[in-house]
Amino acid sequence: MMTDSEILKIHNALKTGSLSCSDLIAGKIGAIQKSSNNTANFLLEEMALKMASAVDNKIKKGEEIGVLEGVPFGLKDVYMLQGFNASGSSRFLKNYISPYTATAIKKLLDAGAIPLVKENCDCFGHGSTSENTFFGPVKNALDENLVAGGSSGGSAVNVAKGFTAFSIGGDTGGSIRQPAAFNRVYGLKPTYGRISRFGLMAYASSTDCVGPIARSLEDIRIITNVMSGKDSGDSTTIDSVPISDSIFYEEAADNEFCLGYYKSFIENENIEEKIKRDFYDMIGKIRKKGIEVKELEFFDTNVLVSTYYVLAMAETASNLARLDGTSYGERLVGEGIKDDYAFTRSENFTDETKRRIVGGTQVLSHGYSEGIYKKAKILLREIQSKFQSDFSEVNLIISPVTPNSTPQIGESLKDPLLMYLSDAYTVGFSLGGLPTLTCPFGQGIQLTAGKNKEALILKFANYLKSII
Amino acid sequence: MSKIMPLEVLSGIKGARPSQSIDELFDVVSKASSHDSTDMPVRIDEGNINVTVEKLRDDVIIESTNQEKDLIKRNFPREKNGFLVVSKVVER
Numbered sequence: 001m002m003t004d005s006e007i008l009k010i011h012n013a014l015k016t017g018s019l020s021c022s023d024l025i026a027g028k029i030g031a032i033q034k035s036s037n038n039t040a041n042f043l044l045e046e047m048a049l050k051m052a053s054a055v056d057n058k059i060k061k062g063e064e065i066g067v068l069e070g071v072p073f074g075l076k077d078v079y080m081l082q083g084f085n086a087s088g089s090s091r092f093l094k095n096y097i098s099p100y101t102a103t104a105i106k107k108l109l110d111a112g113a114i115p116l117v118k119e120n121c122d123c124f125g126h127g128s129t130s131e132n133t134f135f136g137p138v139k140n141a142l143d144e145n146l147v148a149g150g151s152s153g154g155s156a157v158n159v160a161k162g163f164t165a166f167s168i169g170g171d172t173g174g175s176i177r178q179p180a181a182f183n184r185v186y187g188l189k190p191t192y193g194r195i196s197r198f199g200l201m202a203y204a205s206s207t208d209c210v211g212p213i214a215r216s217l218e219d220i221r222i223i224t225n226v227m228s229g230k231d232s233g234d235s236t237t238i239d240s241v242p243i244s245d246s247i248f249y250e251e252a253a254d255n256e257f258c259l260g261y262y263k264s265f266i267e268n269e270n271i272e273e274k275i276k277r278d279f280y281d282m283i284g285k286i287r288k289k290g291i292e293v294k295e296l297e298f299f300d301t302n303v304l305v306s307t308y309y310v311l312a313m314a315e316t317a318s319n320l321a322r323l324d325g326t327s328y329g330e331r332l333v334g335e336g337i338k339d340d341y342a343f344t345r346s347e348n349f350t351d352e353t354k355r356r357i358v359g360g361t362q363v364l365s366h367g368y369s370e371g372i373y374k375k376a377k378i379l380l381r382e383i384q385s386k387f388q389s390d391f392s393e394v395n396l397i398i399s400p401v402t403p404n405s406t407p408q409i410g411e412s413l414k415d416p417l418l419m420y421l422s423d424a425y426t427v428g429f430s431l432g433g434l435p436t437l438t439c440p441f442g443q444g445i446q447l448t449a450g451k452n453k454e455a456l457i458l459k460f461a462n463y464l465k466s467i468i
Numbered sequence: 469m470s471k472i473m474p475l476e477v478l479s480g481i482k483g484a485r486p487s488q489s490i491d492e493l494f495d496v497v498s499k500a501s502s503h504d505s506t507d508m509p510v511r512i513d514e515g516n517i518n519v520t521v522e523k524l525r526d527d528v529i530i531e532s533t534n535q536e537k538d539l540i541k542r543n544f545p546r547e548k549n550g551f552l553v554v555s556k557v558v559e560r
Contacts, residue, residue, distance in 0.1 A: 082535070082536075082539070083535070096543055097539050097542060097543055098539070099532075099535075099536045099539035099543070100536055232525045235519045235523065235524055236519055300500075302496050303496060303497070303500045305493070305496075306493040306494070306496035306497045307497060307500075309490075309493050310494065310497050317479065321480070324480065325545055325555075326545075326554065326555065327540075327544060327545075328540075328543040328544065328545065329543075329545065330545065331545035331546060331555075333555070336555065336556045336557070337556060337557045340555040340556075342476075342480055342481070342482050343482075345479075345480045345481050346482040346483070349481070354481050354484070355487050355489070355490065357479050357481060358475060358479050358481060358485070358486070358487065358490075359486075359487065359490040359493075361475060361478045361479040361484070362475060362486060362490070363494070365473075365475070366472055368494070372494050372497050372498060375497050375498060375500070375502070376497050378502050379497065379502055382502055382503065415489075416487070416489040417489040417492055417493075420489070420493065
């Protein structure tokens with residue numbers, strides 16, 4: 001058994017009676033309430049305690065409990081959970097109540113996991129620091145003067161502080177992987193389509209992914225397996241094979257791992273010297289074990305960031321067009337319907353969200369769609385083709401998560417372009433729809449494989465953990 | 469009247485104007501070299517996320533539960549004397 005699995009530790013403690021589920025849940029909720037990290041938009045105390053009591057009764061009666069039964073988790077406040085608030089950390093939806101439950105969350109509930117908290121994040125996923133939120137900035141788990149990362153900042157901090165056993169984040173261009181790195185926990189963006197997006201507030205539908213944040217690889221494996229699968233609510237979902245726990249015990253075969261890294265990510269004037277040095281140190285340790293690590297050519301990071309943002313902004317402008325105050329959300333009243341729309345949208349969106357909606361509207365309009373949007377689609381195809389050819393040469397790509405260390409709170413909002421460029425190492429893999437895991441080694445390391453190769457990533461991550 | 473609608477109307481955001489940060493992203497895309505062509509057919513393979521027509525779900529009506537219906541009504545922004553109030557659409 002993997003000893004660092006929080007889920008298995010809780011499961012065993014509940015089973016043996018050394019821990020009551022009600023005490024566990026009350027303790028976690030109390031810790032979130034006392035914390036100054038500002039991770040919680042809404043606490044789900046009443047429901048969580050009721051569910052915990054049911055688990056305790058089951059154990060008292062001598063009934064078997066499932067691995068996730070009674071295990072507390074958090075969910076980014078962009079997921080629907082029937083009867084509870086779903087604000088997207090926005091002023092617009094601050095009083096909105098979910099009419100239904102997201103598929104991924106329903107699967108966790110069906111497995112008996114207990115939701116504790118709707119977690120603070122960047123508004124509608126628009127940000128890389130969790131400062132663009134109606135609920136105030138989230139503070140980093142390791143140093144409260146630093147940002148939590150984003151957009152799933154509250155989720156990563158809750159996991160790092162031990163307030164939740166695991167949390168469910170959302171990743172469009174790095175929103176799970178970057179906060180996971182900034183708070184030194186694991187975060188997986190699965191293959192696009194592996195986990196249903198039904199019930200996740202749409203940011204950019206073609207790269208939006210649901211994924212877990214946890215403190216161990218075993219926990220990432222367990223949660224990914226539970227949430228995966230085809231879903232009639234999301235036509236882009238795909239079949240996938242469950243990841244076996246044997247990947248953590250079996251010996252790696254000779255030449256099972258063949259790694260590559262992108263030279264353009266590392267030999268770049270924007271990367272901090274320490275991140276570059278640590279990365280090359282890690283490559284040295286891997287090579288010393290006889291594993292081949294190839295240097296690969298790739299796109300310029302500015303092209304990756306710009307392509308991603310052009311496409312993401314176009315999609316978010318379309319997705320957020322529904323937020324006009326007609327049938328839900330905060331409506332402001334003007335002289336007539338056009339005025340109502342304009343007042344409602346102008347007053348309720350943050351500057352960053354407005355910037356992205358306006359940019360997306362611009363890029364889809366006359367004079368821009370041919371030269372910019374269609375060109376970005378061409379670049380997207382080239383990026384995807386390049387990944388296909390790279391994965392015929394290597395089976396894993398290793399990279400840092402960000403070019404810079406964690407910024408101070410307040411630093412990034414002054415320069416939006418700088419914030420966009422900080423996503424340089426994460427957005428490319430989102431465009432490829434590829435599974436990518438952040439490991440909390442040093443400033444954070446990303447491991448990427450071909451589609452549906454999550455098992456290979458987790459196996460290598462476990463190996464890497466043993467050699468560093 | 470110009471057929472080109474201003475950004476403010478298209479985005480539904482008062483005072484909407486282009487941002488310098490975003491213009492810089494556009495500039496990078498427009499100048500990026502590419503070898504591909506728009507005439508290239510869209511691939512339906514594992515490198516592509518497009519969903520084929522055969523894989524789309526059946527176009528069926530799924531009745532919402534009473535709880536869902538109640539929550540949808542509860543989310544409506546304005547209500548008066550039991551009626552859901554919409555924006556004024558008739559212009560004089």
